[in-house]
Amino acid sequence: MSWNNEKQSAVDFAERVRLNQQKLRSNLKSHYDFIVCGSGSSGSVVARHLAENPDVSVLLVEAGGSDDVPSVTEAARWFENLGTERDWNFVAQPNPHLKGRSIPLNMGKVLGGGSSINVMAWARGHKNDWDFFASESGDRAWNYESVLEIYRRMEDWQGAPDPTRRGTGGLVFVQSAPDPNPIAPAMVEAARSIGMPTFDSNNGGLMEGNGGASILDLRVRDGKRLSVFRTYAFPYMDRPNLTVLTHALVTKLTLEGNRATGVEIAFEGKIQSITAGLEVVLSLGAMHTPKVLMLSGIGDHGELQRLGIPVVHHLPGVGQNFQDHFGIGCVWEYRQPLAPRNNGAEATFFWKSDPGLETPDLQTCLGEVPYCSAETAAKFNPPAASWTLFGCVVRPKSIGQIRLTGPSPDAPVQIEANTLSHPDDLKAAVACVELCQEIGNSAALRPFRKREVMPGNLTGAALKDFIRDAATTYHHQTCTSKMGRDSMSVVDAQLKVYGIENLRIADGSIMPRVTTGNTMAPLHHHRRACRGGLAQRTQVGDVVSVAF
Numbered sequence: 070m071s072w073n074n075e076k077q078s079a080v081d082f083a084e085r086v087r088l089n090q091q092k093l094r095s096n097l098k099s100h101y102d103f104i105v106c107g108s109g110s111s112g113s114v115v116a117r118h119l120a121e122n123p124d125v126s127v128l129l130v131e132a133g134g135s136d137d138v139p140s141v142t143e144a145a146r147w148f149e150n151l152g153t154e155r156d157w158n159f160v161a162q163p164n165p166h167l168k169g170r171s172i173p174l175n176m177g178k179v180l181g182g183g184s185s186i187n188v189m190a191w192a193r194g195h196k197n198d199w200d201f202f203a204s205e206s207g208d209r210a211w212n213y214e215s216v217l218e219i220y221r222r223m224e225d226w227q228g229a230p231d232p233t234r235r236g237t238g239g240l241v242f243v244q245s246a247p248d249p250n251p252i253a254p255a256m257v258e259a260a261r262s263i264g265m266p267t268f269d270s271n272n273g274g275l276m277e278g279n280g281g282a283s284i285l286d287l288r289v290r291d292g293k294r295l296s297v298f299r300t301y302a303f304p305y306m307d308r309p310n311l312t313v314l315t316h317a318l319v320t321k322l323t324l325e326g327n328r329a330t331g332v333e334i335a336f337e338g339k340i341q342s343i344t345a346g347l348e349v350v351l352s353l354g355a356m357h358t359p360k361v362l363m364l365s366g367i368g369d370h371g372e373l374q375r376l377g378i379p380v381v382h383h384l385p386g387v388g389q390n391f392q393d394h395f396g397i398g399c400v401w402e403y404r405q406p407l408a409p410r411n412n413g414a415e416a417t418f419f420w421k422s423d424p425g426l427e428t429p430d431l432q433t434c435l436g437e438v439p440y441c442s443a444e445t446a447a448k449f450n451p452p453a454a455s456w457t458l459f460g461c462v463v464r465p466k467s468i469g470q471i472r473l474t475g476p477s478p479d480a481p482v483q484i485e486a487n488t489l490s491h492p493d494d495l496k497a498a499v500a501c502v503e504l505c506q507e508i509g510n511s512a513a514l515r516p517f518r519k520r521e522v523m524p525g526n527l528t529g530a531a532l533k534d535f536i537r538d539a540a541t542t543y544h545h546q547t548c549t550s551k552m553g554r555d556s557m558s559v560v561d562a563q564l565k566v567y568g569i570e571n572l573r574i575a576d577g578s579i580m581p582r583v584t585t586g587n588t589m590a591p592l593h594h595h596r597r598a599c600r601g602g603l604a605q606r607t608q609v610g611d612v613v614s615v616a617f
Contacts, residue, residue: 085307086306086307089306089307089309090306090312090313093309093312094312094314097312097314097343098126098128098312098343099342099343099344100343100344100345100346101126101127101128101344101345101346102119102125102126102345102346102347103119103126103128103345103347103348103349103350104128104130104331104343104345104348104349105119105127105129105130105350105352106130106319106332106349106350106351106352106353106361107130107131107182107319107351107353107357107576108129108313108352109177109181109183109184109298109352109576109592110181110183110184110576110577110588110589110593111297111352111575111576111577111593112182112352112353112575113129113181113182113184113296113297113298113300113301113302114297114575115352115575116129116302116305116311117301117302117305120308121305123308123310124310125310126312127311127312128312128343129311129312129313130314130317130319130332130334131313131314131316132178132316132317132318132319133155133177133178133179133180133182133315134154134155134179134180134315135180136179136180136185136296136299140153141181141185141186141294141296142294143293143294144289144292144293145409145410145411147186147187147294147412147413150179151173151175151186152173152175154178155177155178155179155186156175156176156177156178156186157175157177157178157356157357158173158175159173159174159482159484160174160484161173161484161485161486161488162483162485162486164486164487164488164489164490166467166488166489166490166537167489167537167538167540168534168537168538170442170537170538172486172488172540172541172542173541174393174484174486174542175542175544176354176355176356176544176546180296180313180315181296181297181298181299182298182354183354183544183588183589183592184288184294184296184297184298184589185294185296185298187544187587188412188413188414188434188587189287189288189289189294189412189589190271190286190287190412190434190586190587190589191241191243191272191285191286191288191590192272192276192417192584192587192588192589193216193220193272193276193591194276194584194585194586194590194591195276195277195419195428195429195585195586196213196276196277197427197428198428198584198585198591199211199213199216200212200213201581201582202552202580202581203215205551205552205553205554205581206553206554206561206562206581207554208562210562217234220236220590221234221235221236221239222236223236223239223240223241224236224237224239224243225238225239225240225241225242225243226243226244227242227243227245228243228244228245228269229269231269231270231274234272234273234274235270235272235273240300240301241288241295241300242288242290242295242300243287243288244286244287244289244290245269245270245284245285245286245287246284246286246287246289246410246411246415248410249284249410249415249416250407250408250409250410250411250415250437251407251517252407252416252435252437252456252514252517253284253285253415253435253437254284255513255516255517256282256416256418256435256508257282257283257284257416259508259509259511259513260281260282260418261282261513262511262512262513263507265280265281265282265420266279266281266282267281267282268281268282268283269283270283270286271284271285271286271419271586272286272590275419276585276586280419280420280421280429280431281418281420282418282419283416283417283418284415285414285415285416285417285434287411287412287415288300288589289412292411297592297593314334316336316337317334317335318335318336318478319332319333319334319351319353319357319361320332320335320340320361320478321333321364321365321478322349322361322365322572323344324366324381324569327569327570328570328571329345329348329570329571329572330344330345331343331345332349347571348572348573349572350572350573350575351572351573351574351576352574352575352576353576354546354576354577354578355391355471355546355547355548355577356471356482356484356546356549358549358550358574358576358578359387359388359482359550360388360471360482362384362387362388362550362559362566363378363387364378365381366379366381366382367381367384367387367566367568368383368384368385368387368388369383369387369388370383370385372388372472372473376473376475377476378473378476381569382567382568384559384566384567385556385557386550386551386556386557386559387549387550387559388470388471388472388473388549388550389470389551389557390468390470390548390549390551390557390581391468391469391470391471391485391487391546391547391548391549392465392467392468392469392547392548392580392582392583393465393469393486393488393542393543393545393546393583394461394462394465394543394545394583395461395462395465395488395489395494395498396459396460396461396543397459397460397461397502397536397539397540397541398436398440398441398442398445398459398460398523398539398541399459399502399505399506399509399523399524400439400440400451400455400456400521400522400523401456401458401509401514401518401519401520401521401522402451402454402455402518402519402522403452403454403455403456403517403519404516404517404518404519406454407437407456407517408437409437409438413436413437413438414436414437414459415437417432417433417435418432418433419432419586420504422462422497422500422501423500428464428585429464429585430462430463430464430497430585431460431462431463431497431501432460432461432463432585432586433459433460433461433501433504433505433508434458434459435456435458435459436456436457436458436459437456437457438456438457439451439452439455439456439457439522440459441457441539441541442538442540444538444539445523445535445539448523449522449523451522451523455522456517458505458508460501460502460504460505461543462494462501463583463584463585464497464582464585465491465494466494467486467487467488467490467491467494468490468491469484469485469487469488470487470549471483472485488540489536489537489540499532499533499536502524502532502535502536506524523535523539543587545577545588546577547577547578547580547583548577548578548580548581548583549578550566550574550578550579551578551579551580551581552564553581560573560574560579576592577591577592
């Protein structure tokens with residue numbers, strides 16, 4: 070098919086989708102077999118796999134609006150979405166460990182969720198992450214070997230063949246950043262020059278051992294973002310059994326005793342109830358999944374009683390165990406300005422702050438623009454023609470929590486991120502900054518370096534002070550409804566909410582621990598769940614794939 074024919078075919082399909090969804094929305098039903106709440110990196114996969122069965126009706130509910138805007142479709146413009154209507158604009162509580170700062174915690178409020186406003190890095194997590202998930206859940210289906218099989222099946226890997234670790238022909242187009250800005254391979258060479266192994270990809274072998282450096286795997290093609298929503302849900306939106314409802318906020322679950330029967334949504338200026346015949350799946354992310362659970366009476370009884378919310382089921386882990394990667398911008402001025410390419414962040418390395426660790430606990434991504442906290446930007450005033458080594462502690466020990474501030478859906482959540490509250494995180498952050506400086510000031514990056522802008526010649530207490538000013542989110546908020554078998558666990562290995570029938574969670578909040586690296590790829594990871602009776606009722610064999 071010629072390029073013109075392909076383009077016309079895409080236009081025709083988009084028009085079919087528009088007309089079909091217009092019809093489905095105008096005839097919105099009061100009952101669906103499945104209601105999937107949230108169209109992000111997990112919810113889009115869930116909705117797609119459920120809608121593959123034409124006999125099942127699926128409603129995908131999204132609080133945000135259209136993703137068909139240039140700042141979303143053009144991958145290098147991702148940062149233009151931060152602080153807009155496509156961002157929930159969450160802000161953490163003032164944190165004494167960050168000198169009283171309140172850091173922004175951006176999350177996607179748009180079709181595609183985070184995958185529509187993020188940097189599009191594809192990082193599947195370390196082998197040890199998945200083996201830990203298997204151990205916590207008591208289910209070998211979560212271990213690295215099992216997950217690797219699923220990744221191979223979903224990927225359409227464009228790089229050097231690696232059949233034991235990479236797949237081709239799947240839905241998920243992945244490639245190493247093509248024709249990268251020359252500074253990206255120079256950063257990989259700089260890492261090699263100080264003793265780091267280098268790899269063809271930041272997935273595969275690099276994520277099975279002690280770390281290393283590589284050009285970054287991206288979900289970008291010809292400069293265009295390949296969001297999870299566009300890859301999974303959109304191709305099914307011309308079908309009669311998948312309704313995608315935008316600008317619809319899930320406010321609470323409807324329950325009969327301990328059984329989820331549907332949801333209440335704020336839509337077109339009023340609250341509407343919609344029932345689910347088979348299941349409700351929450352894919353609202355680390356803030357709103359626990360919020361909706363708590364507003365529905367599922368959570369710690371003391372917290373719920375404090376706000377006058379009737380307790381349906383005491384689950385003390387709801388909203389607890391909040392984890393996020395924090396990043397520190399180390400910035401250099403370009404010798405001669407270079408325009409960003411692809412996503413503007415095309416190389417990465419993973420390494421250990423202490424050689425005795427089992428898993429790399431540090432990650433750094435190269436930013437081809439200055440990227441730092443508001444506080445350090447004000448203090449150091451980086452020139453527009455600068456580049457960044459955005460260092461990150463990817464195995465943080467600091468744990469936070471999400472709390473309600475009132476019984477109404479309009480009341481904001483209180484986010485106690487507790488960044489840097491554990492002393493080991495500060496120690497690891499110091500090691501990360503020093504490593505970034507060693508790489509950034511190495512001979513391999515000399516052609517791109519006019520001067521180091523920040524942190525510069527700081528040591529000891531002054532460097533720690535810089536880190537407290539610099540620490541900001543890496544946008545990997547997770548773990549607030551964790552999977553496991555202890556008293557603080559919220560879901561089991563099949564992602565079913567303990568004590569509540571017909572309710573699952575499929576998003577980053579179920580992680581027992583945040584994965585080593587960017588979180589979009591782990592959130593794609595769909596696994597086999599919904600065994601037994603549900604599967605028979607949906608007539609899709611003995612399993613239904615549900616995204617995590």
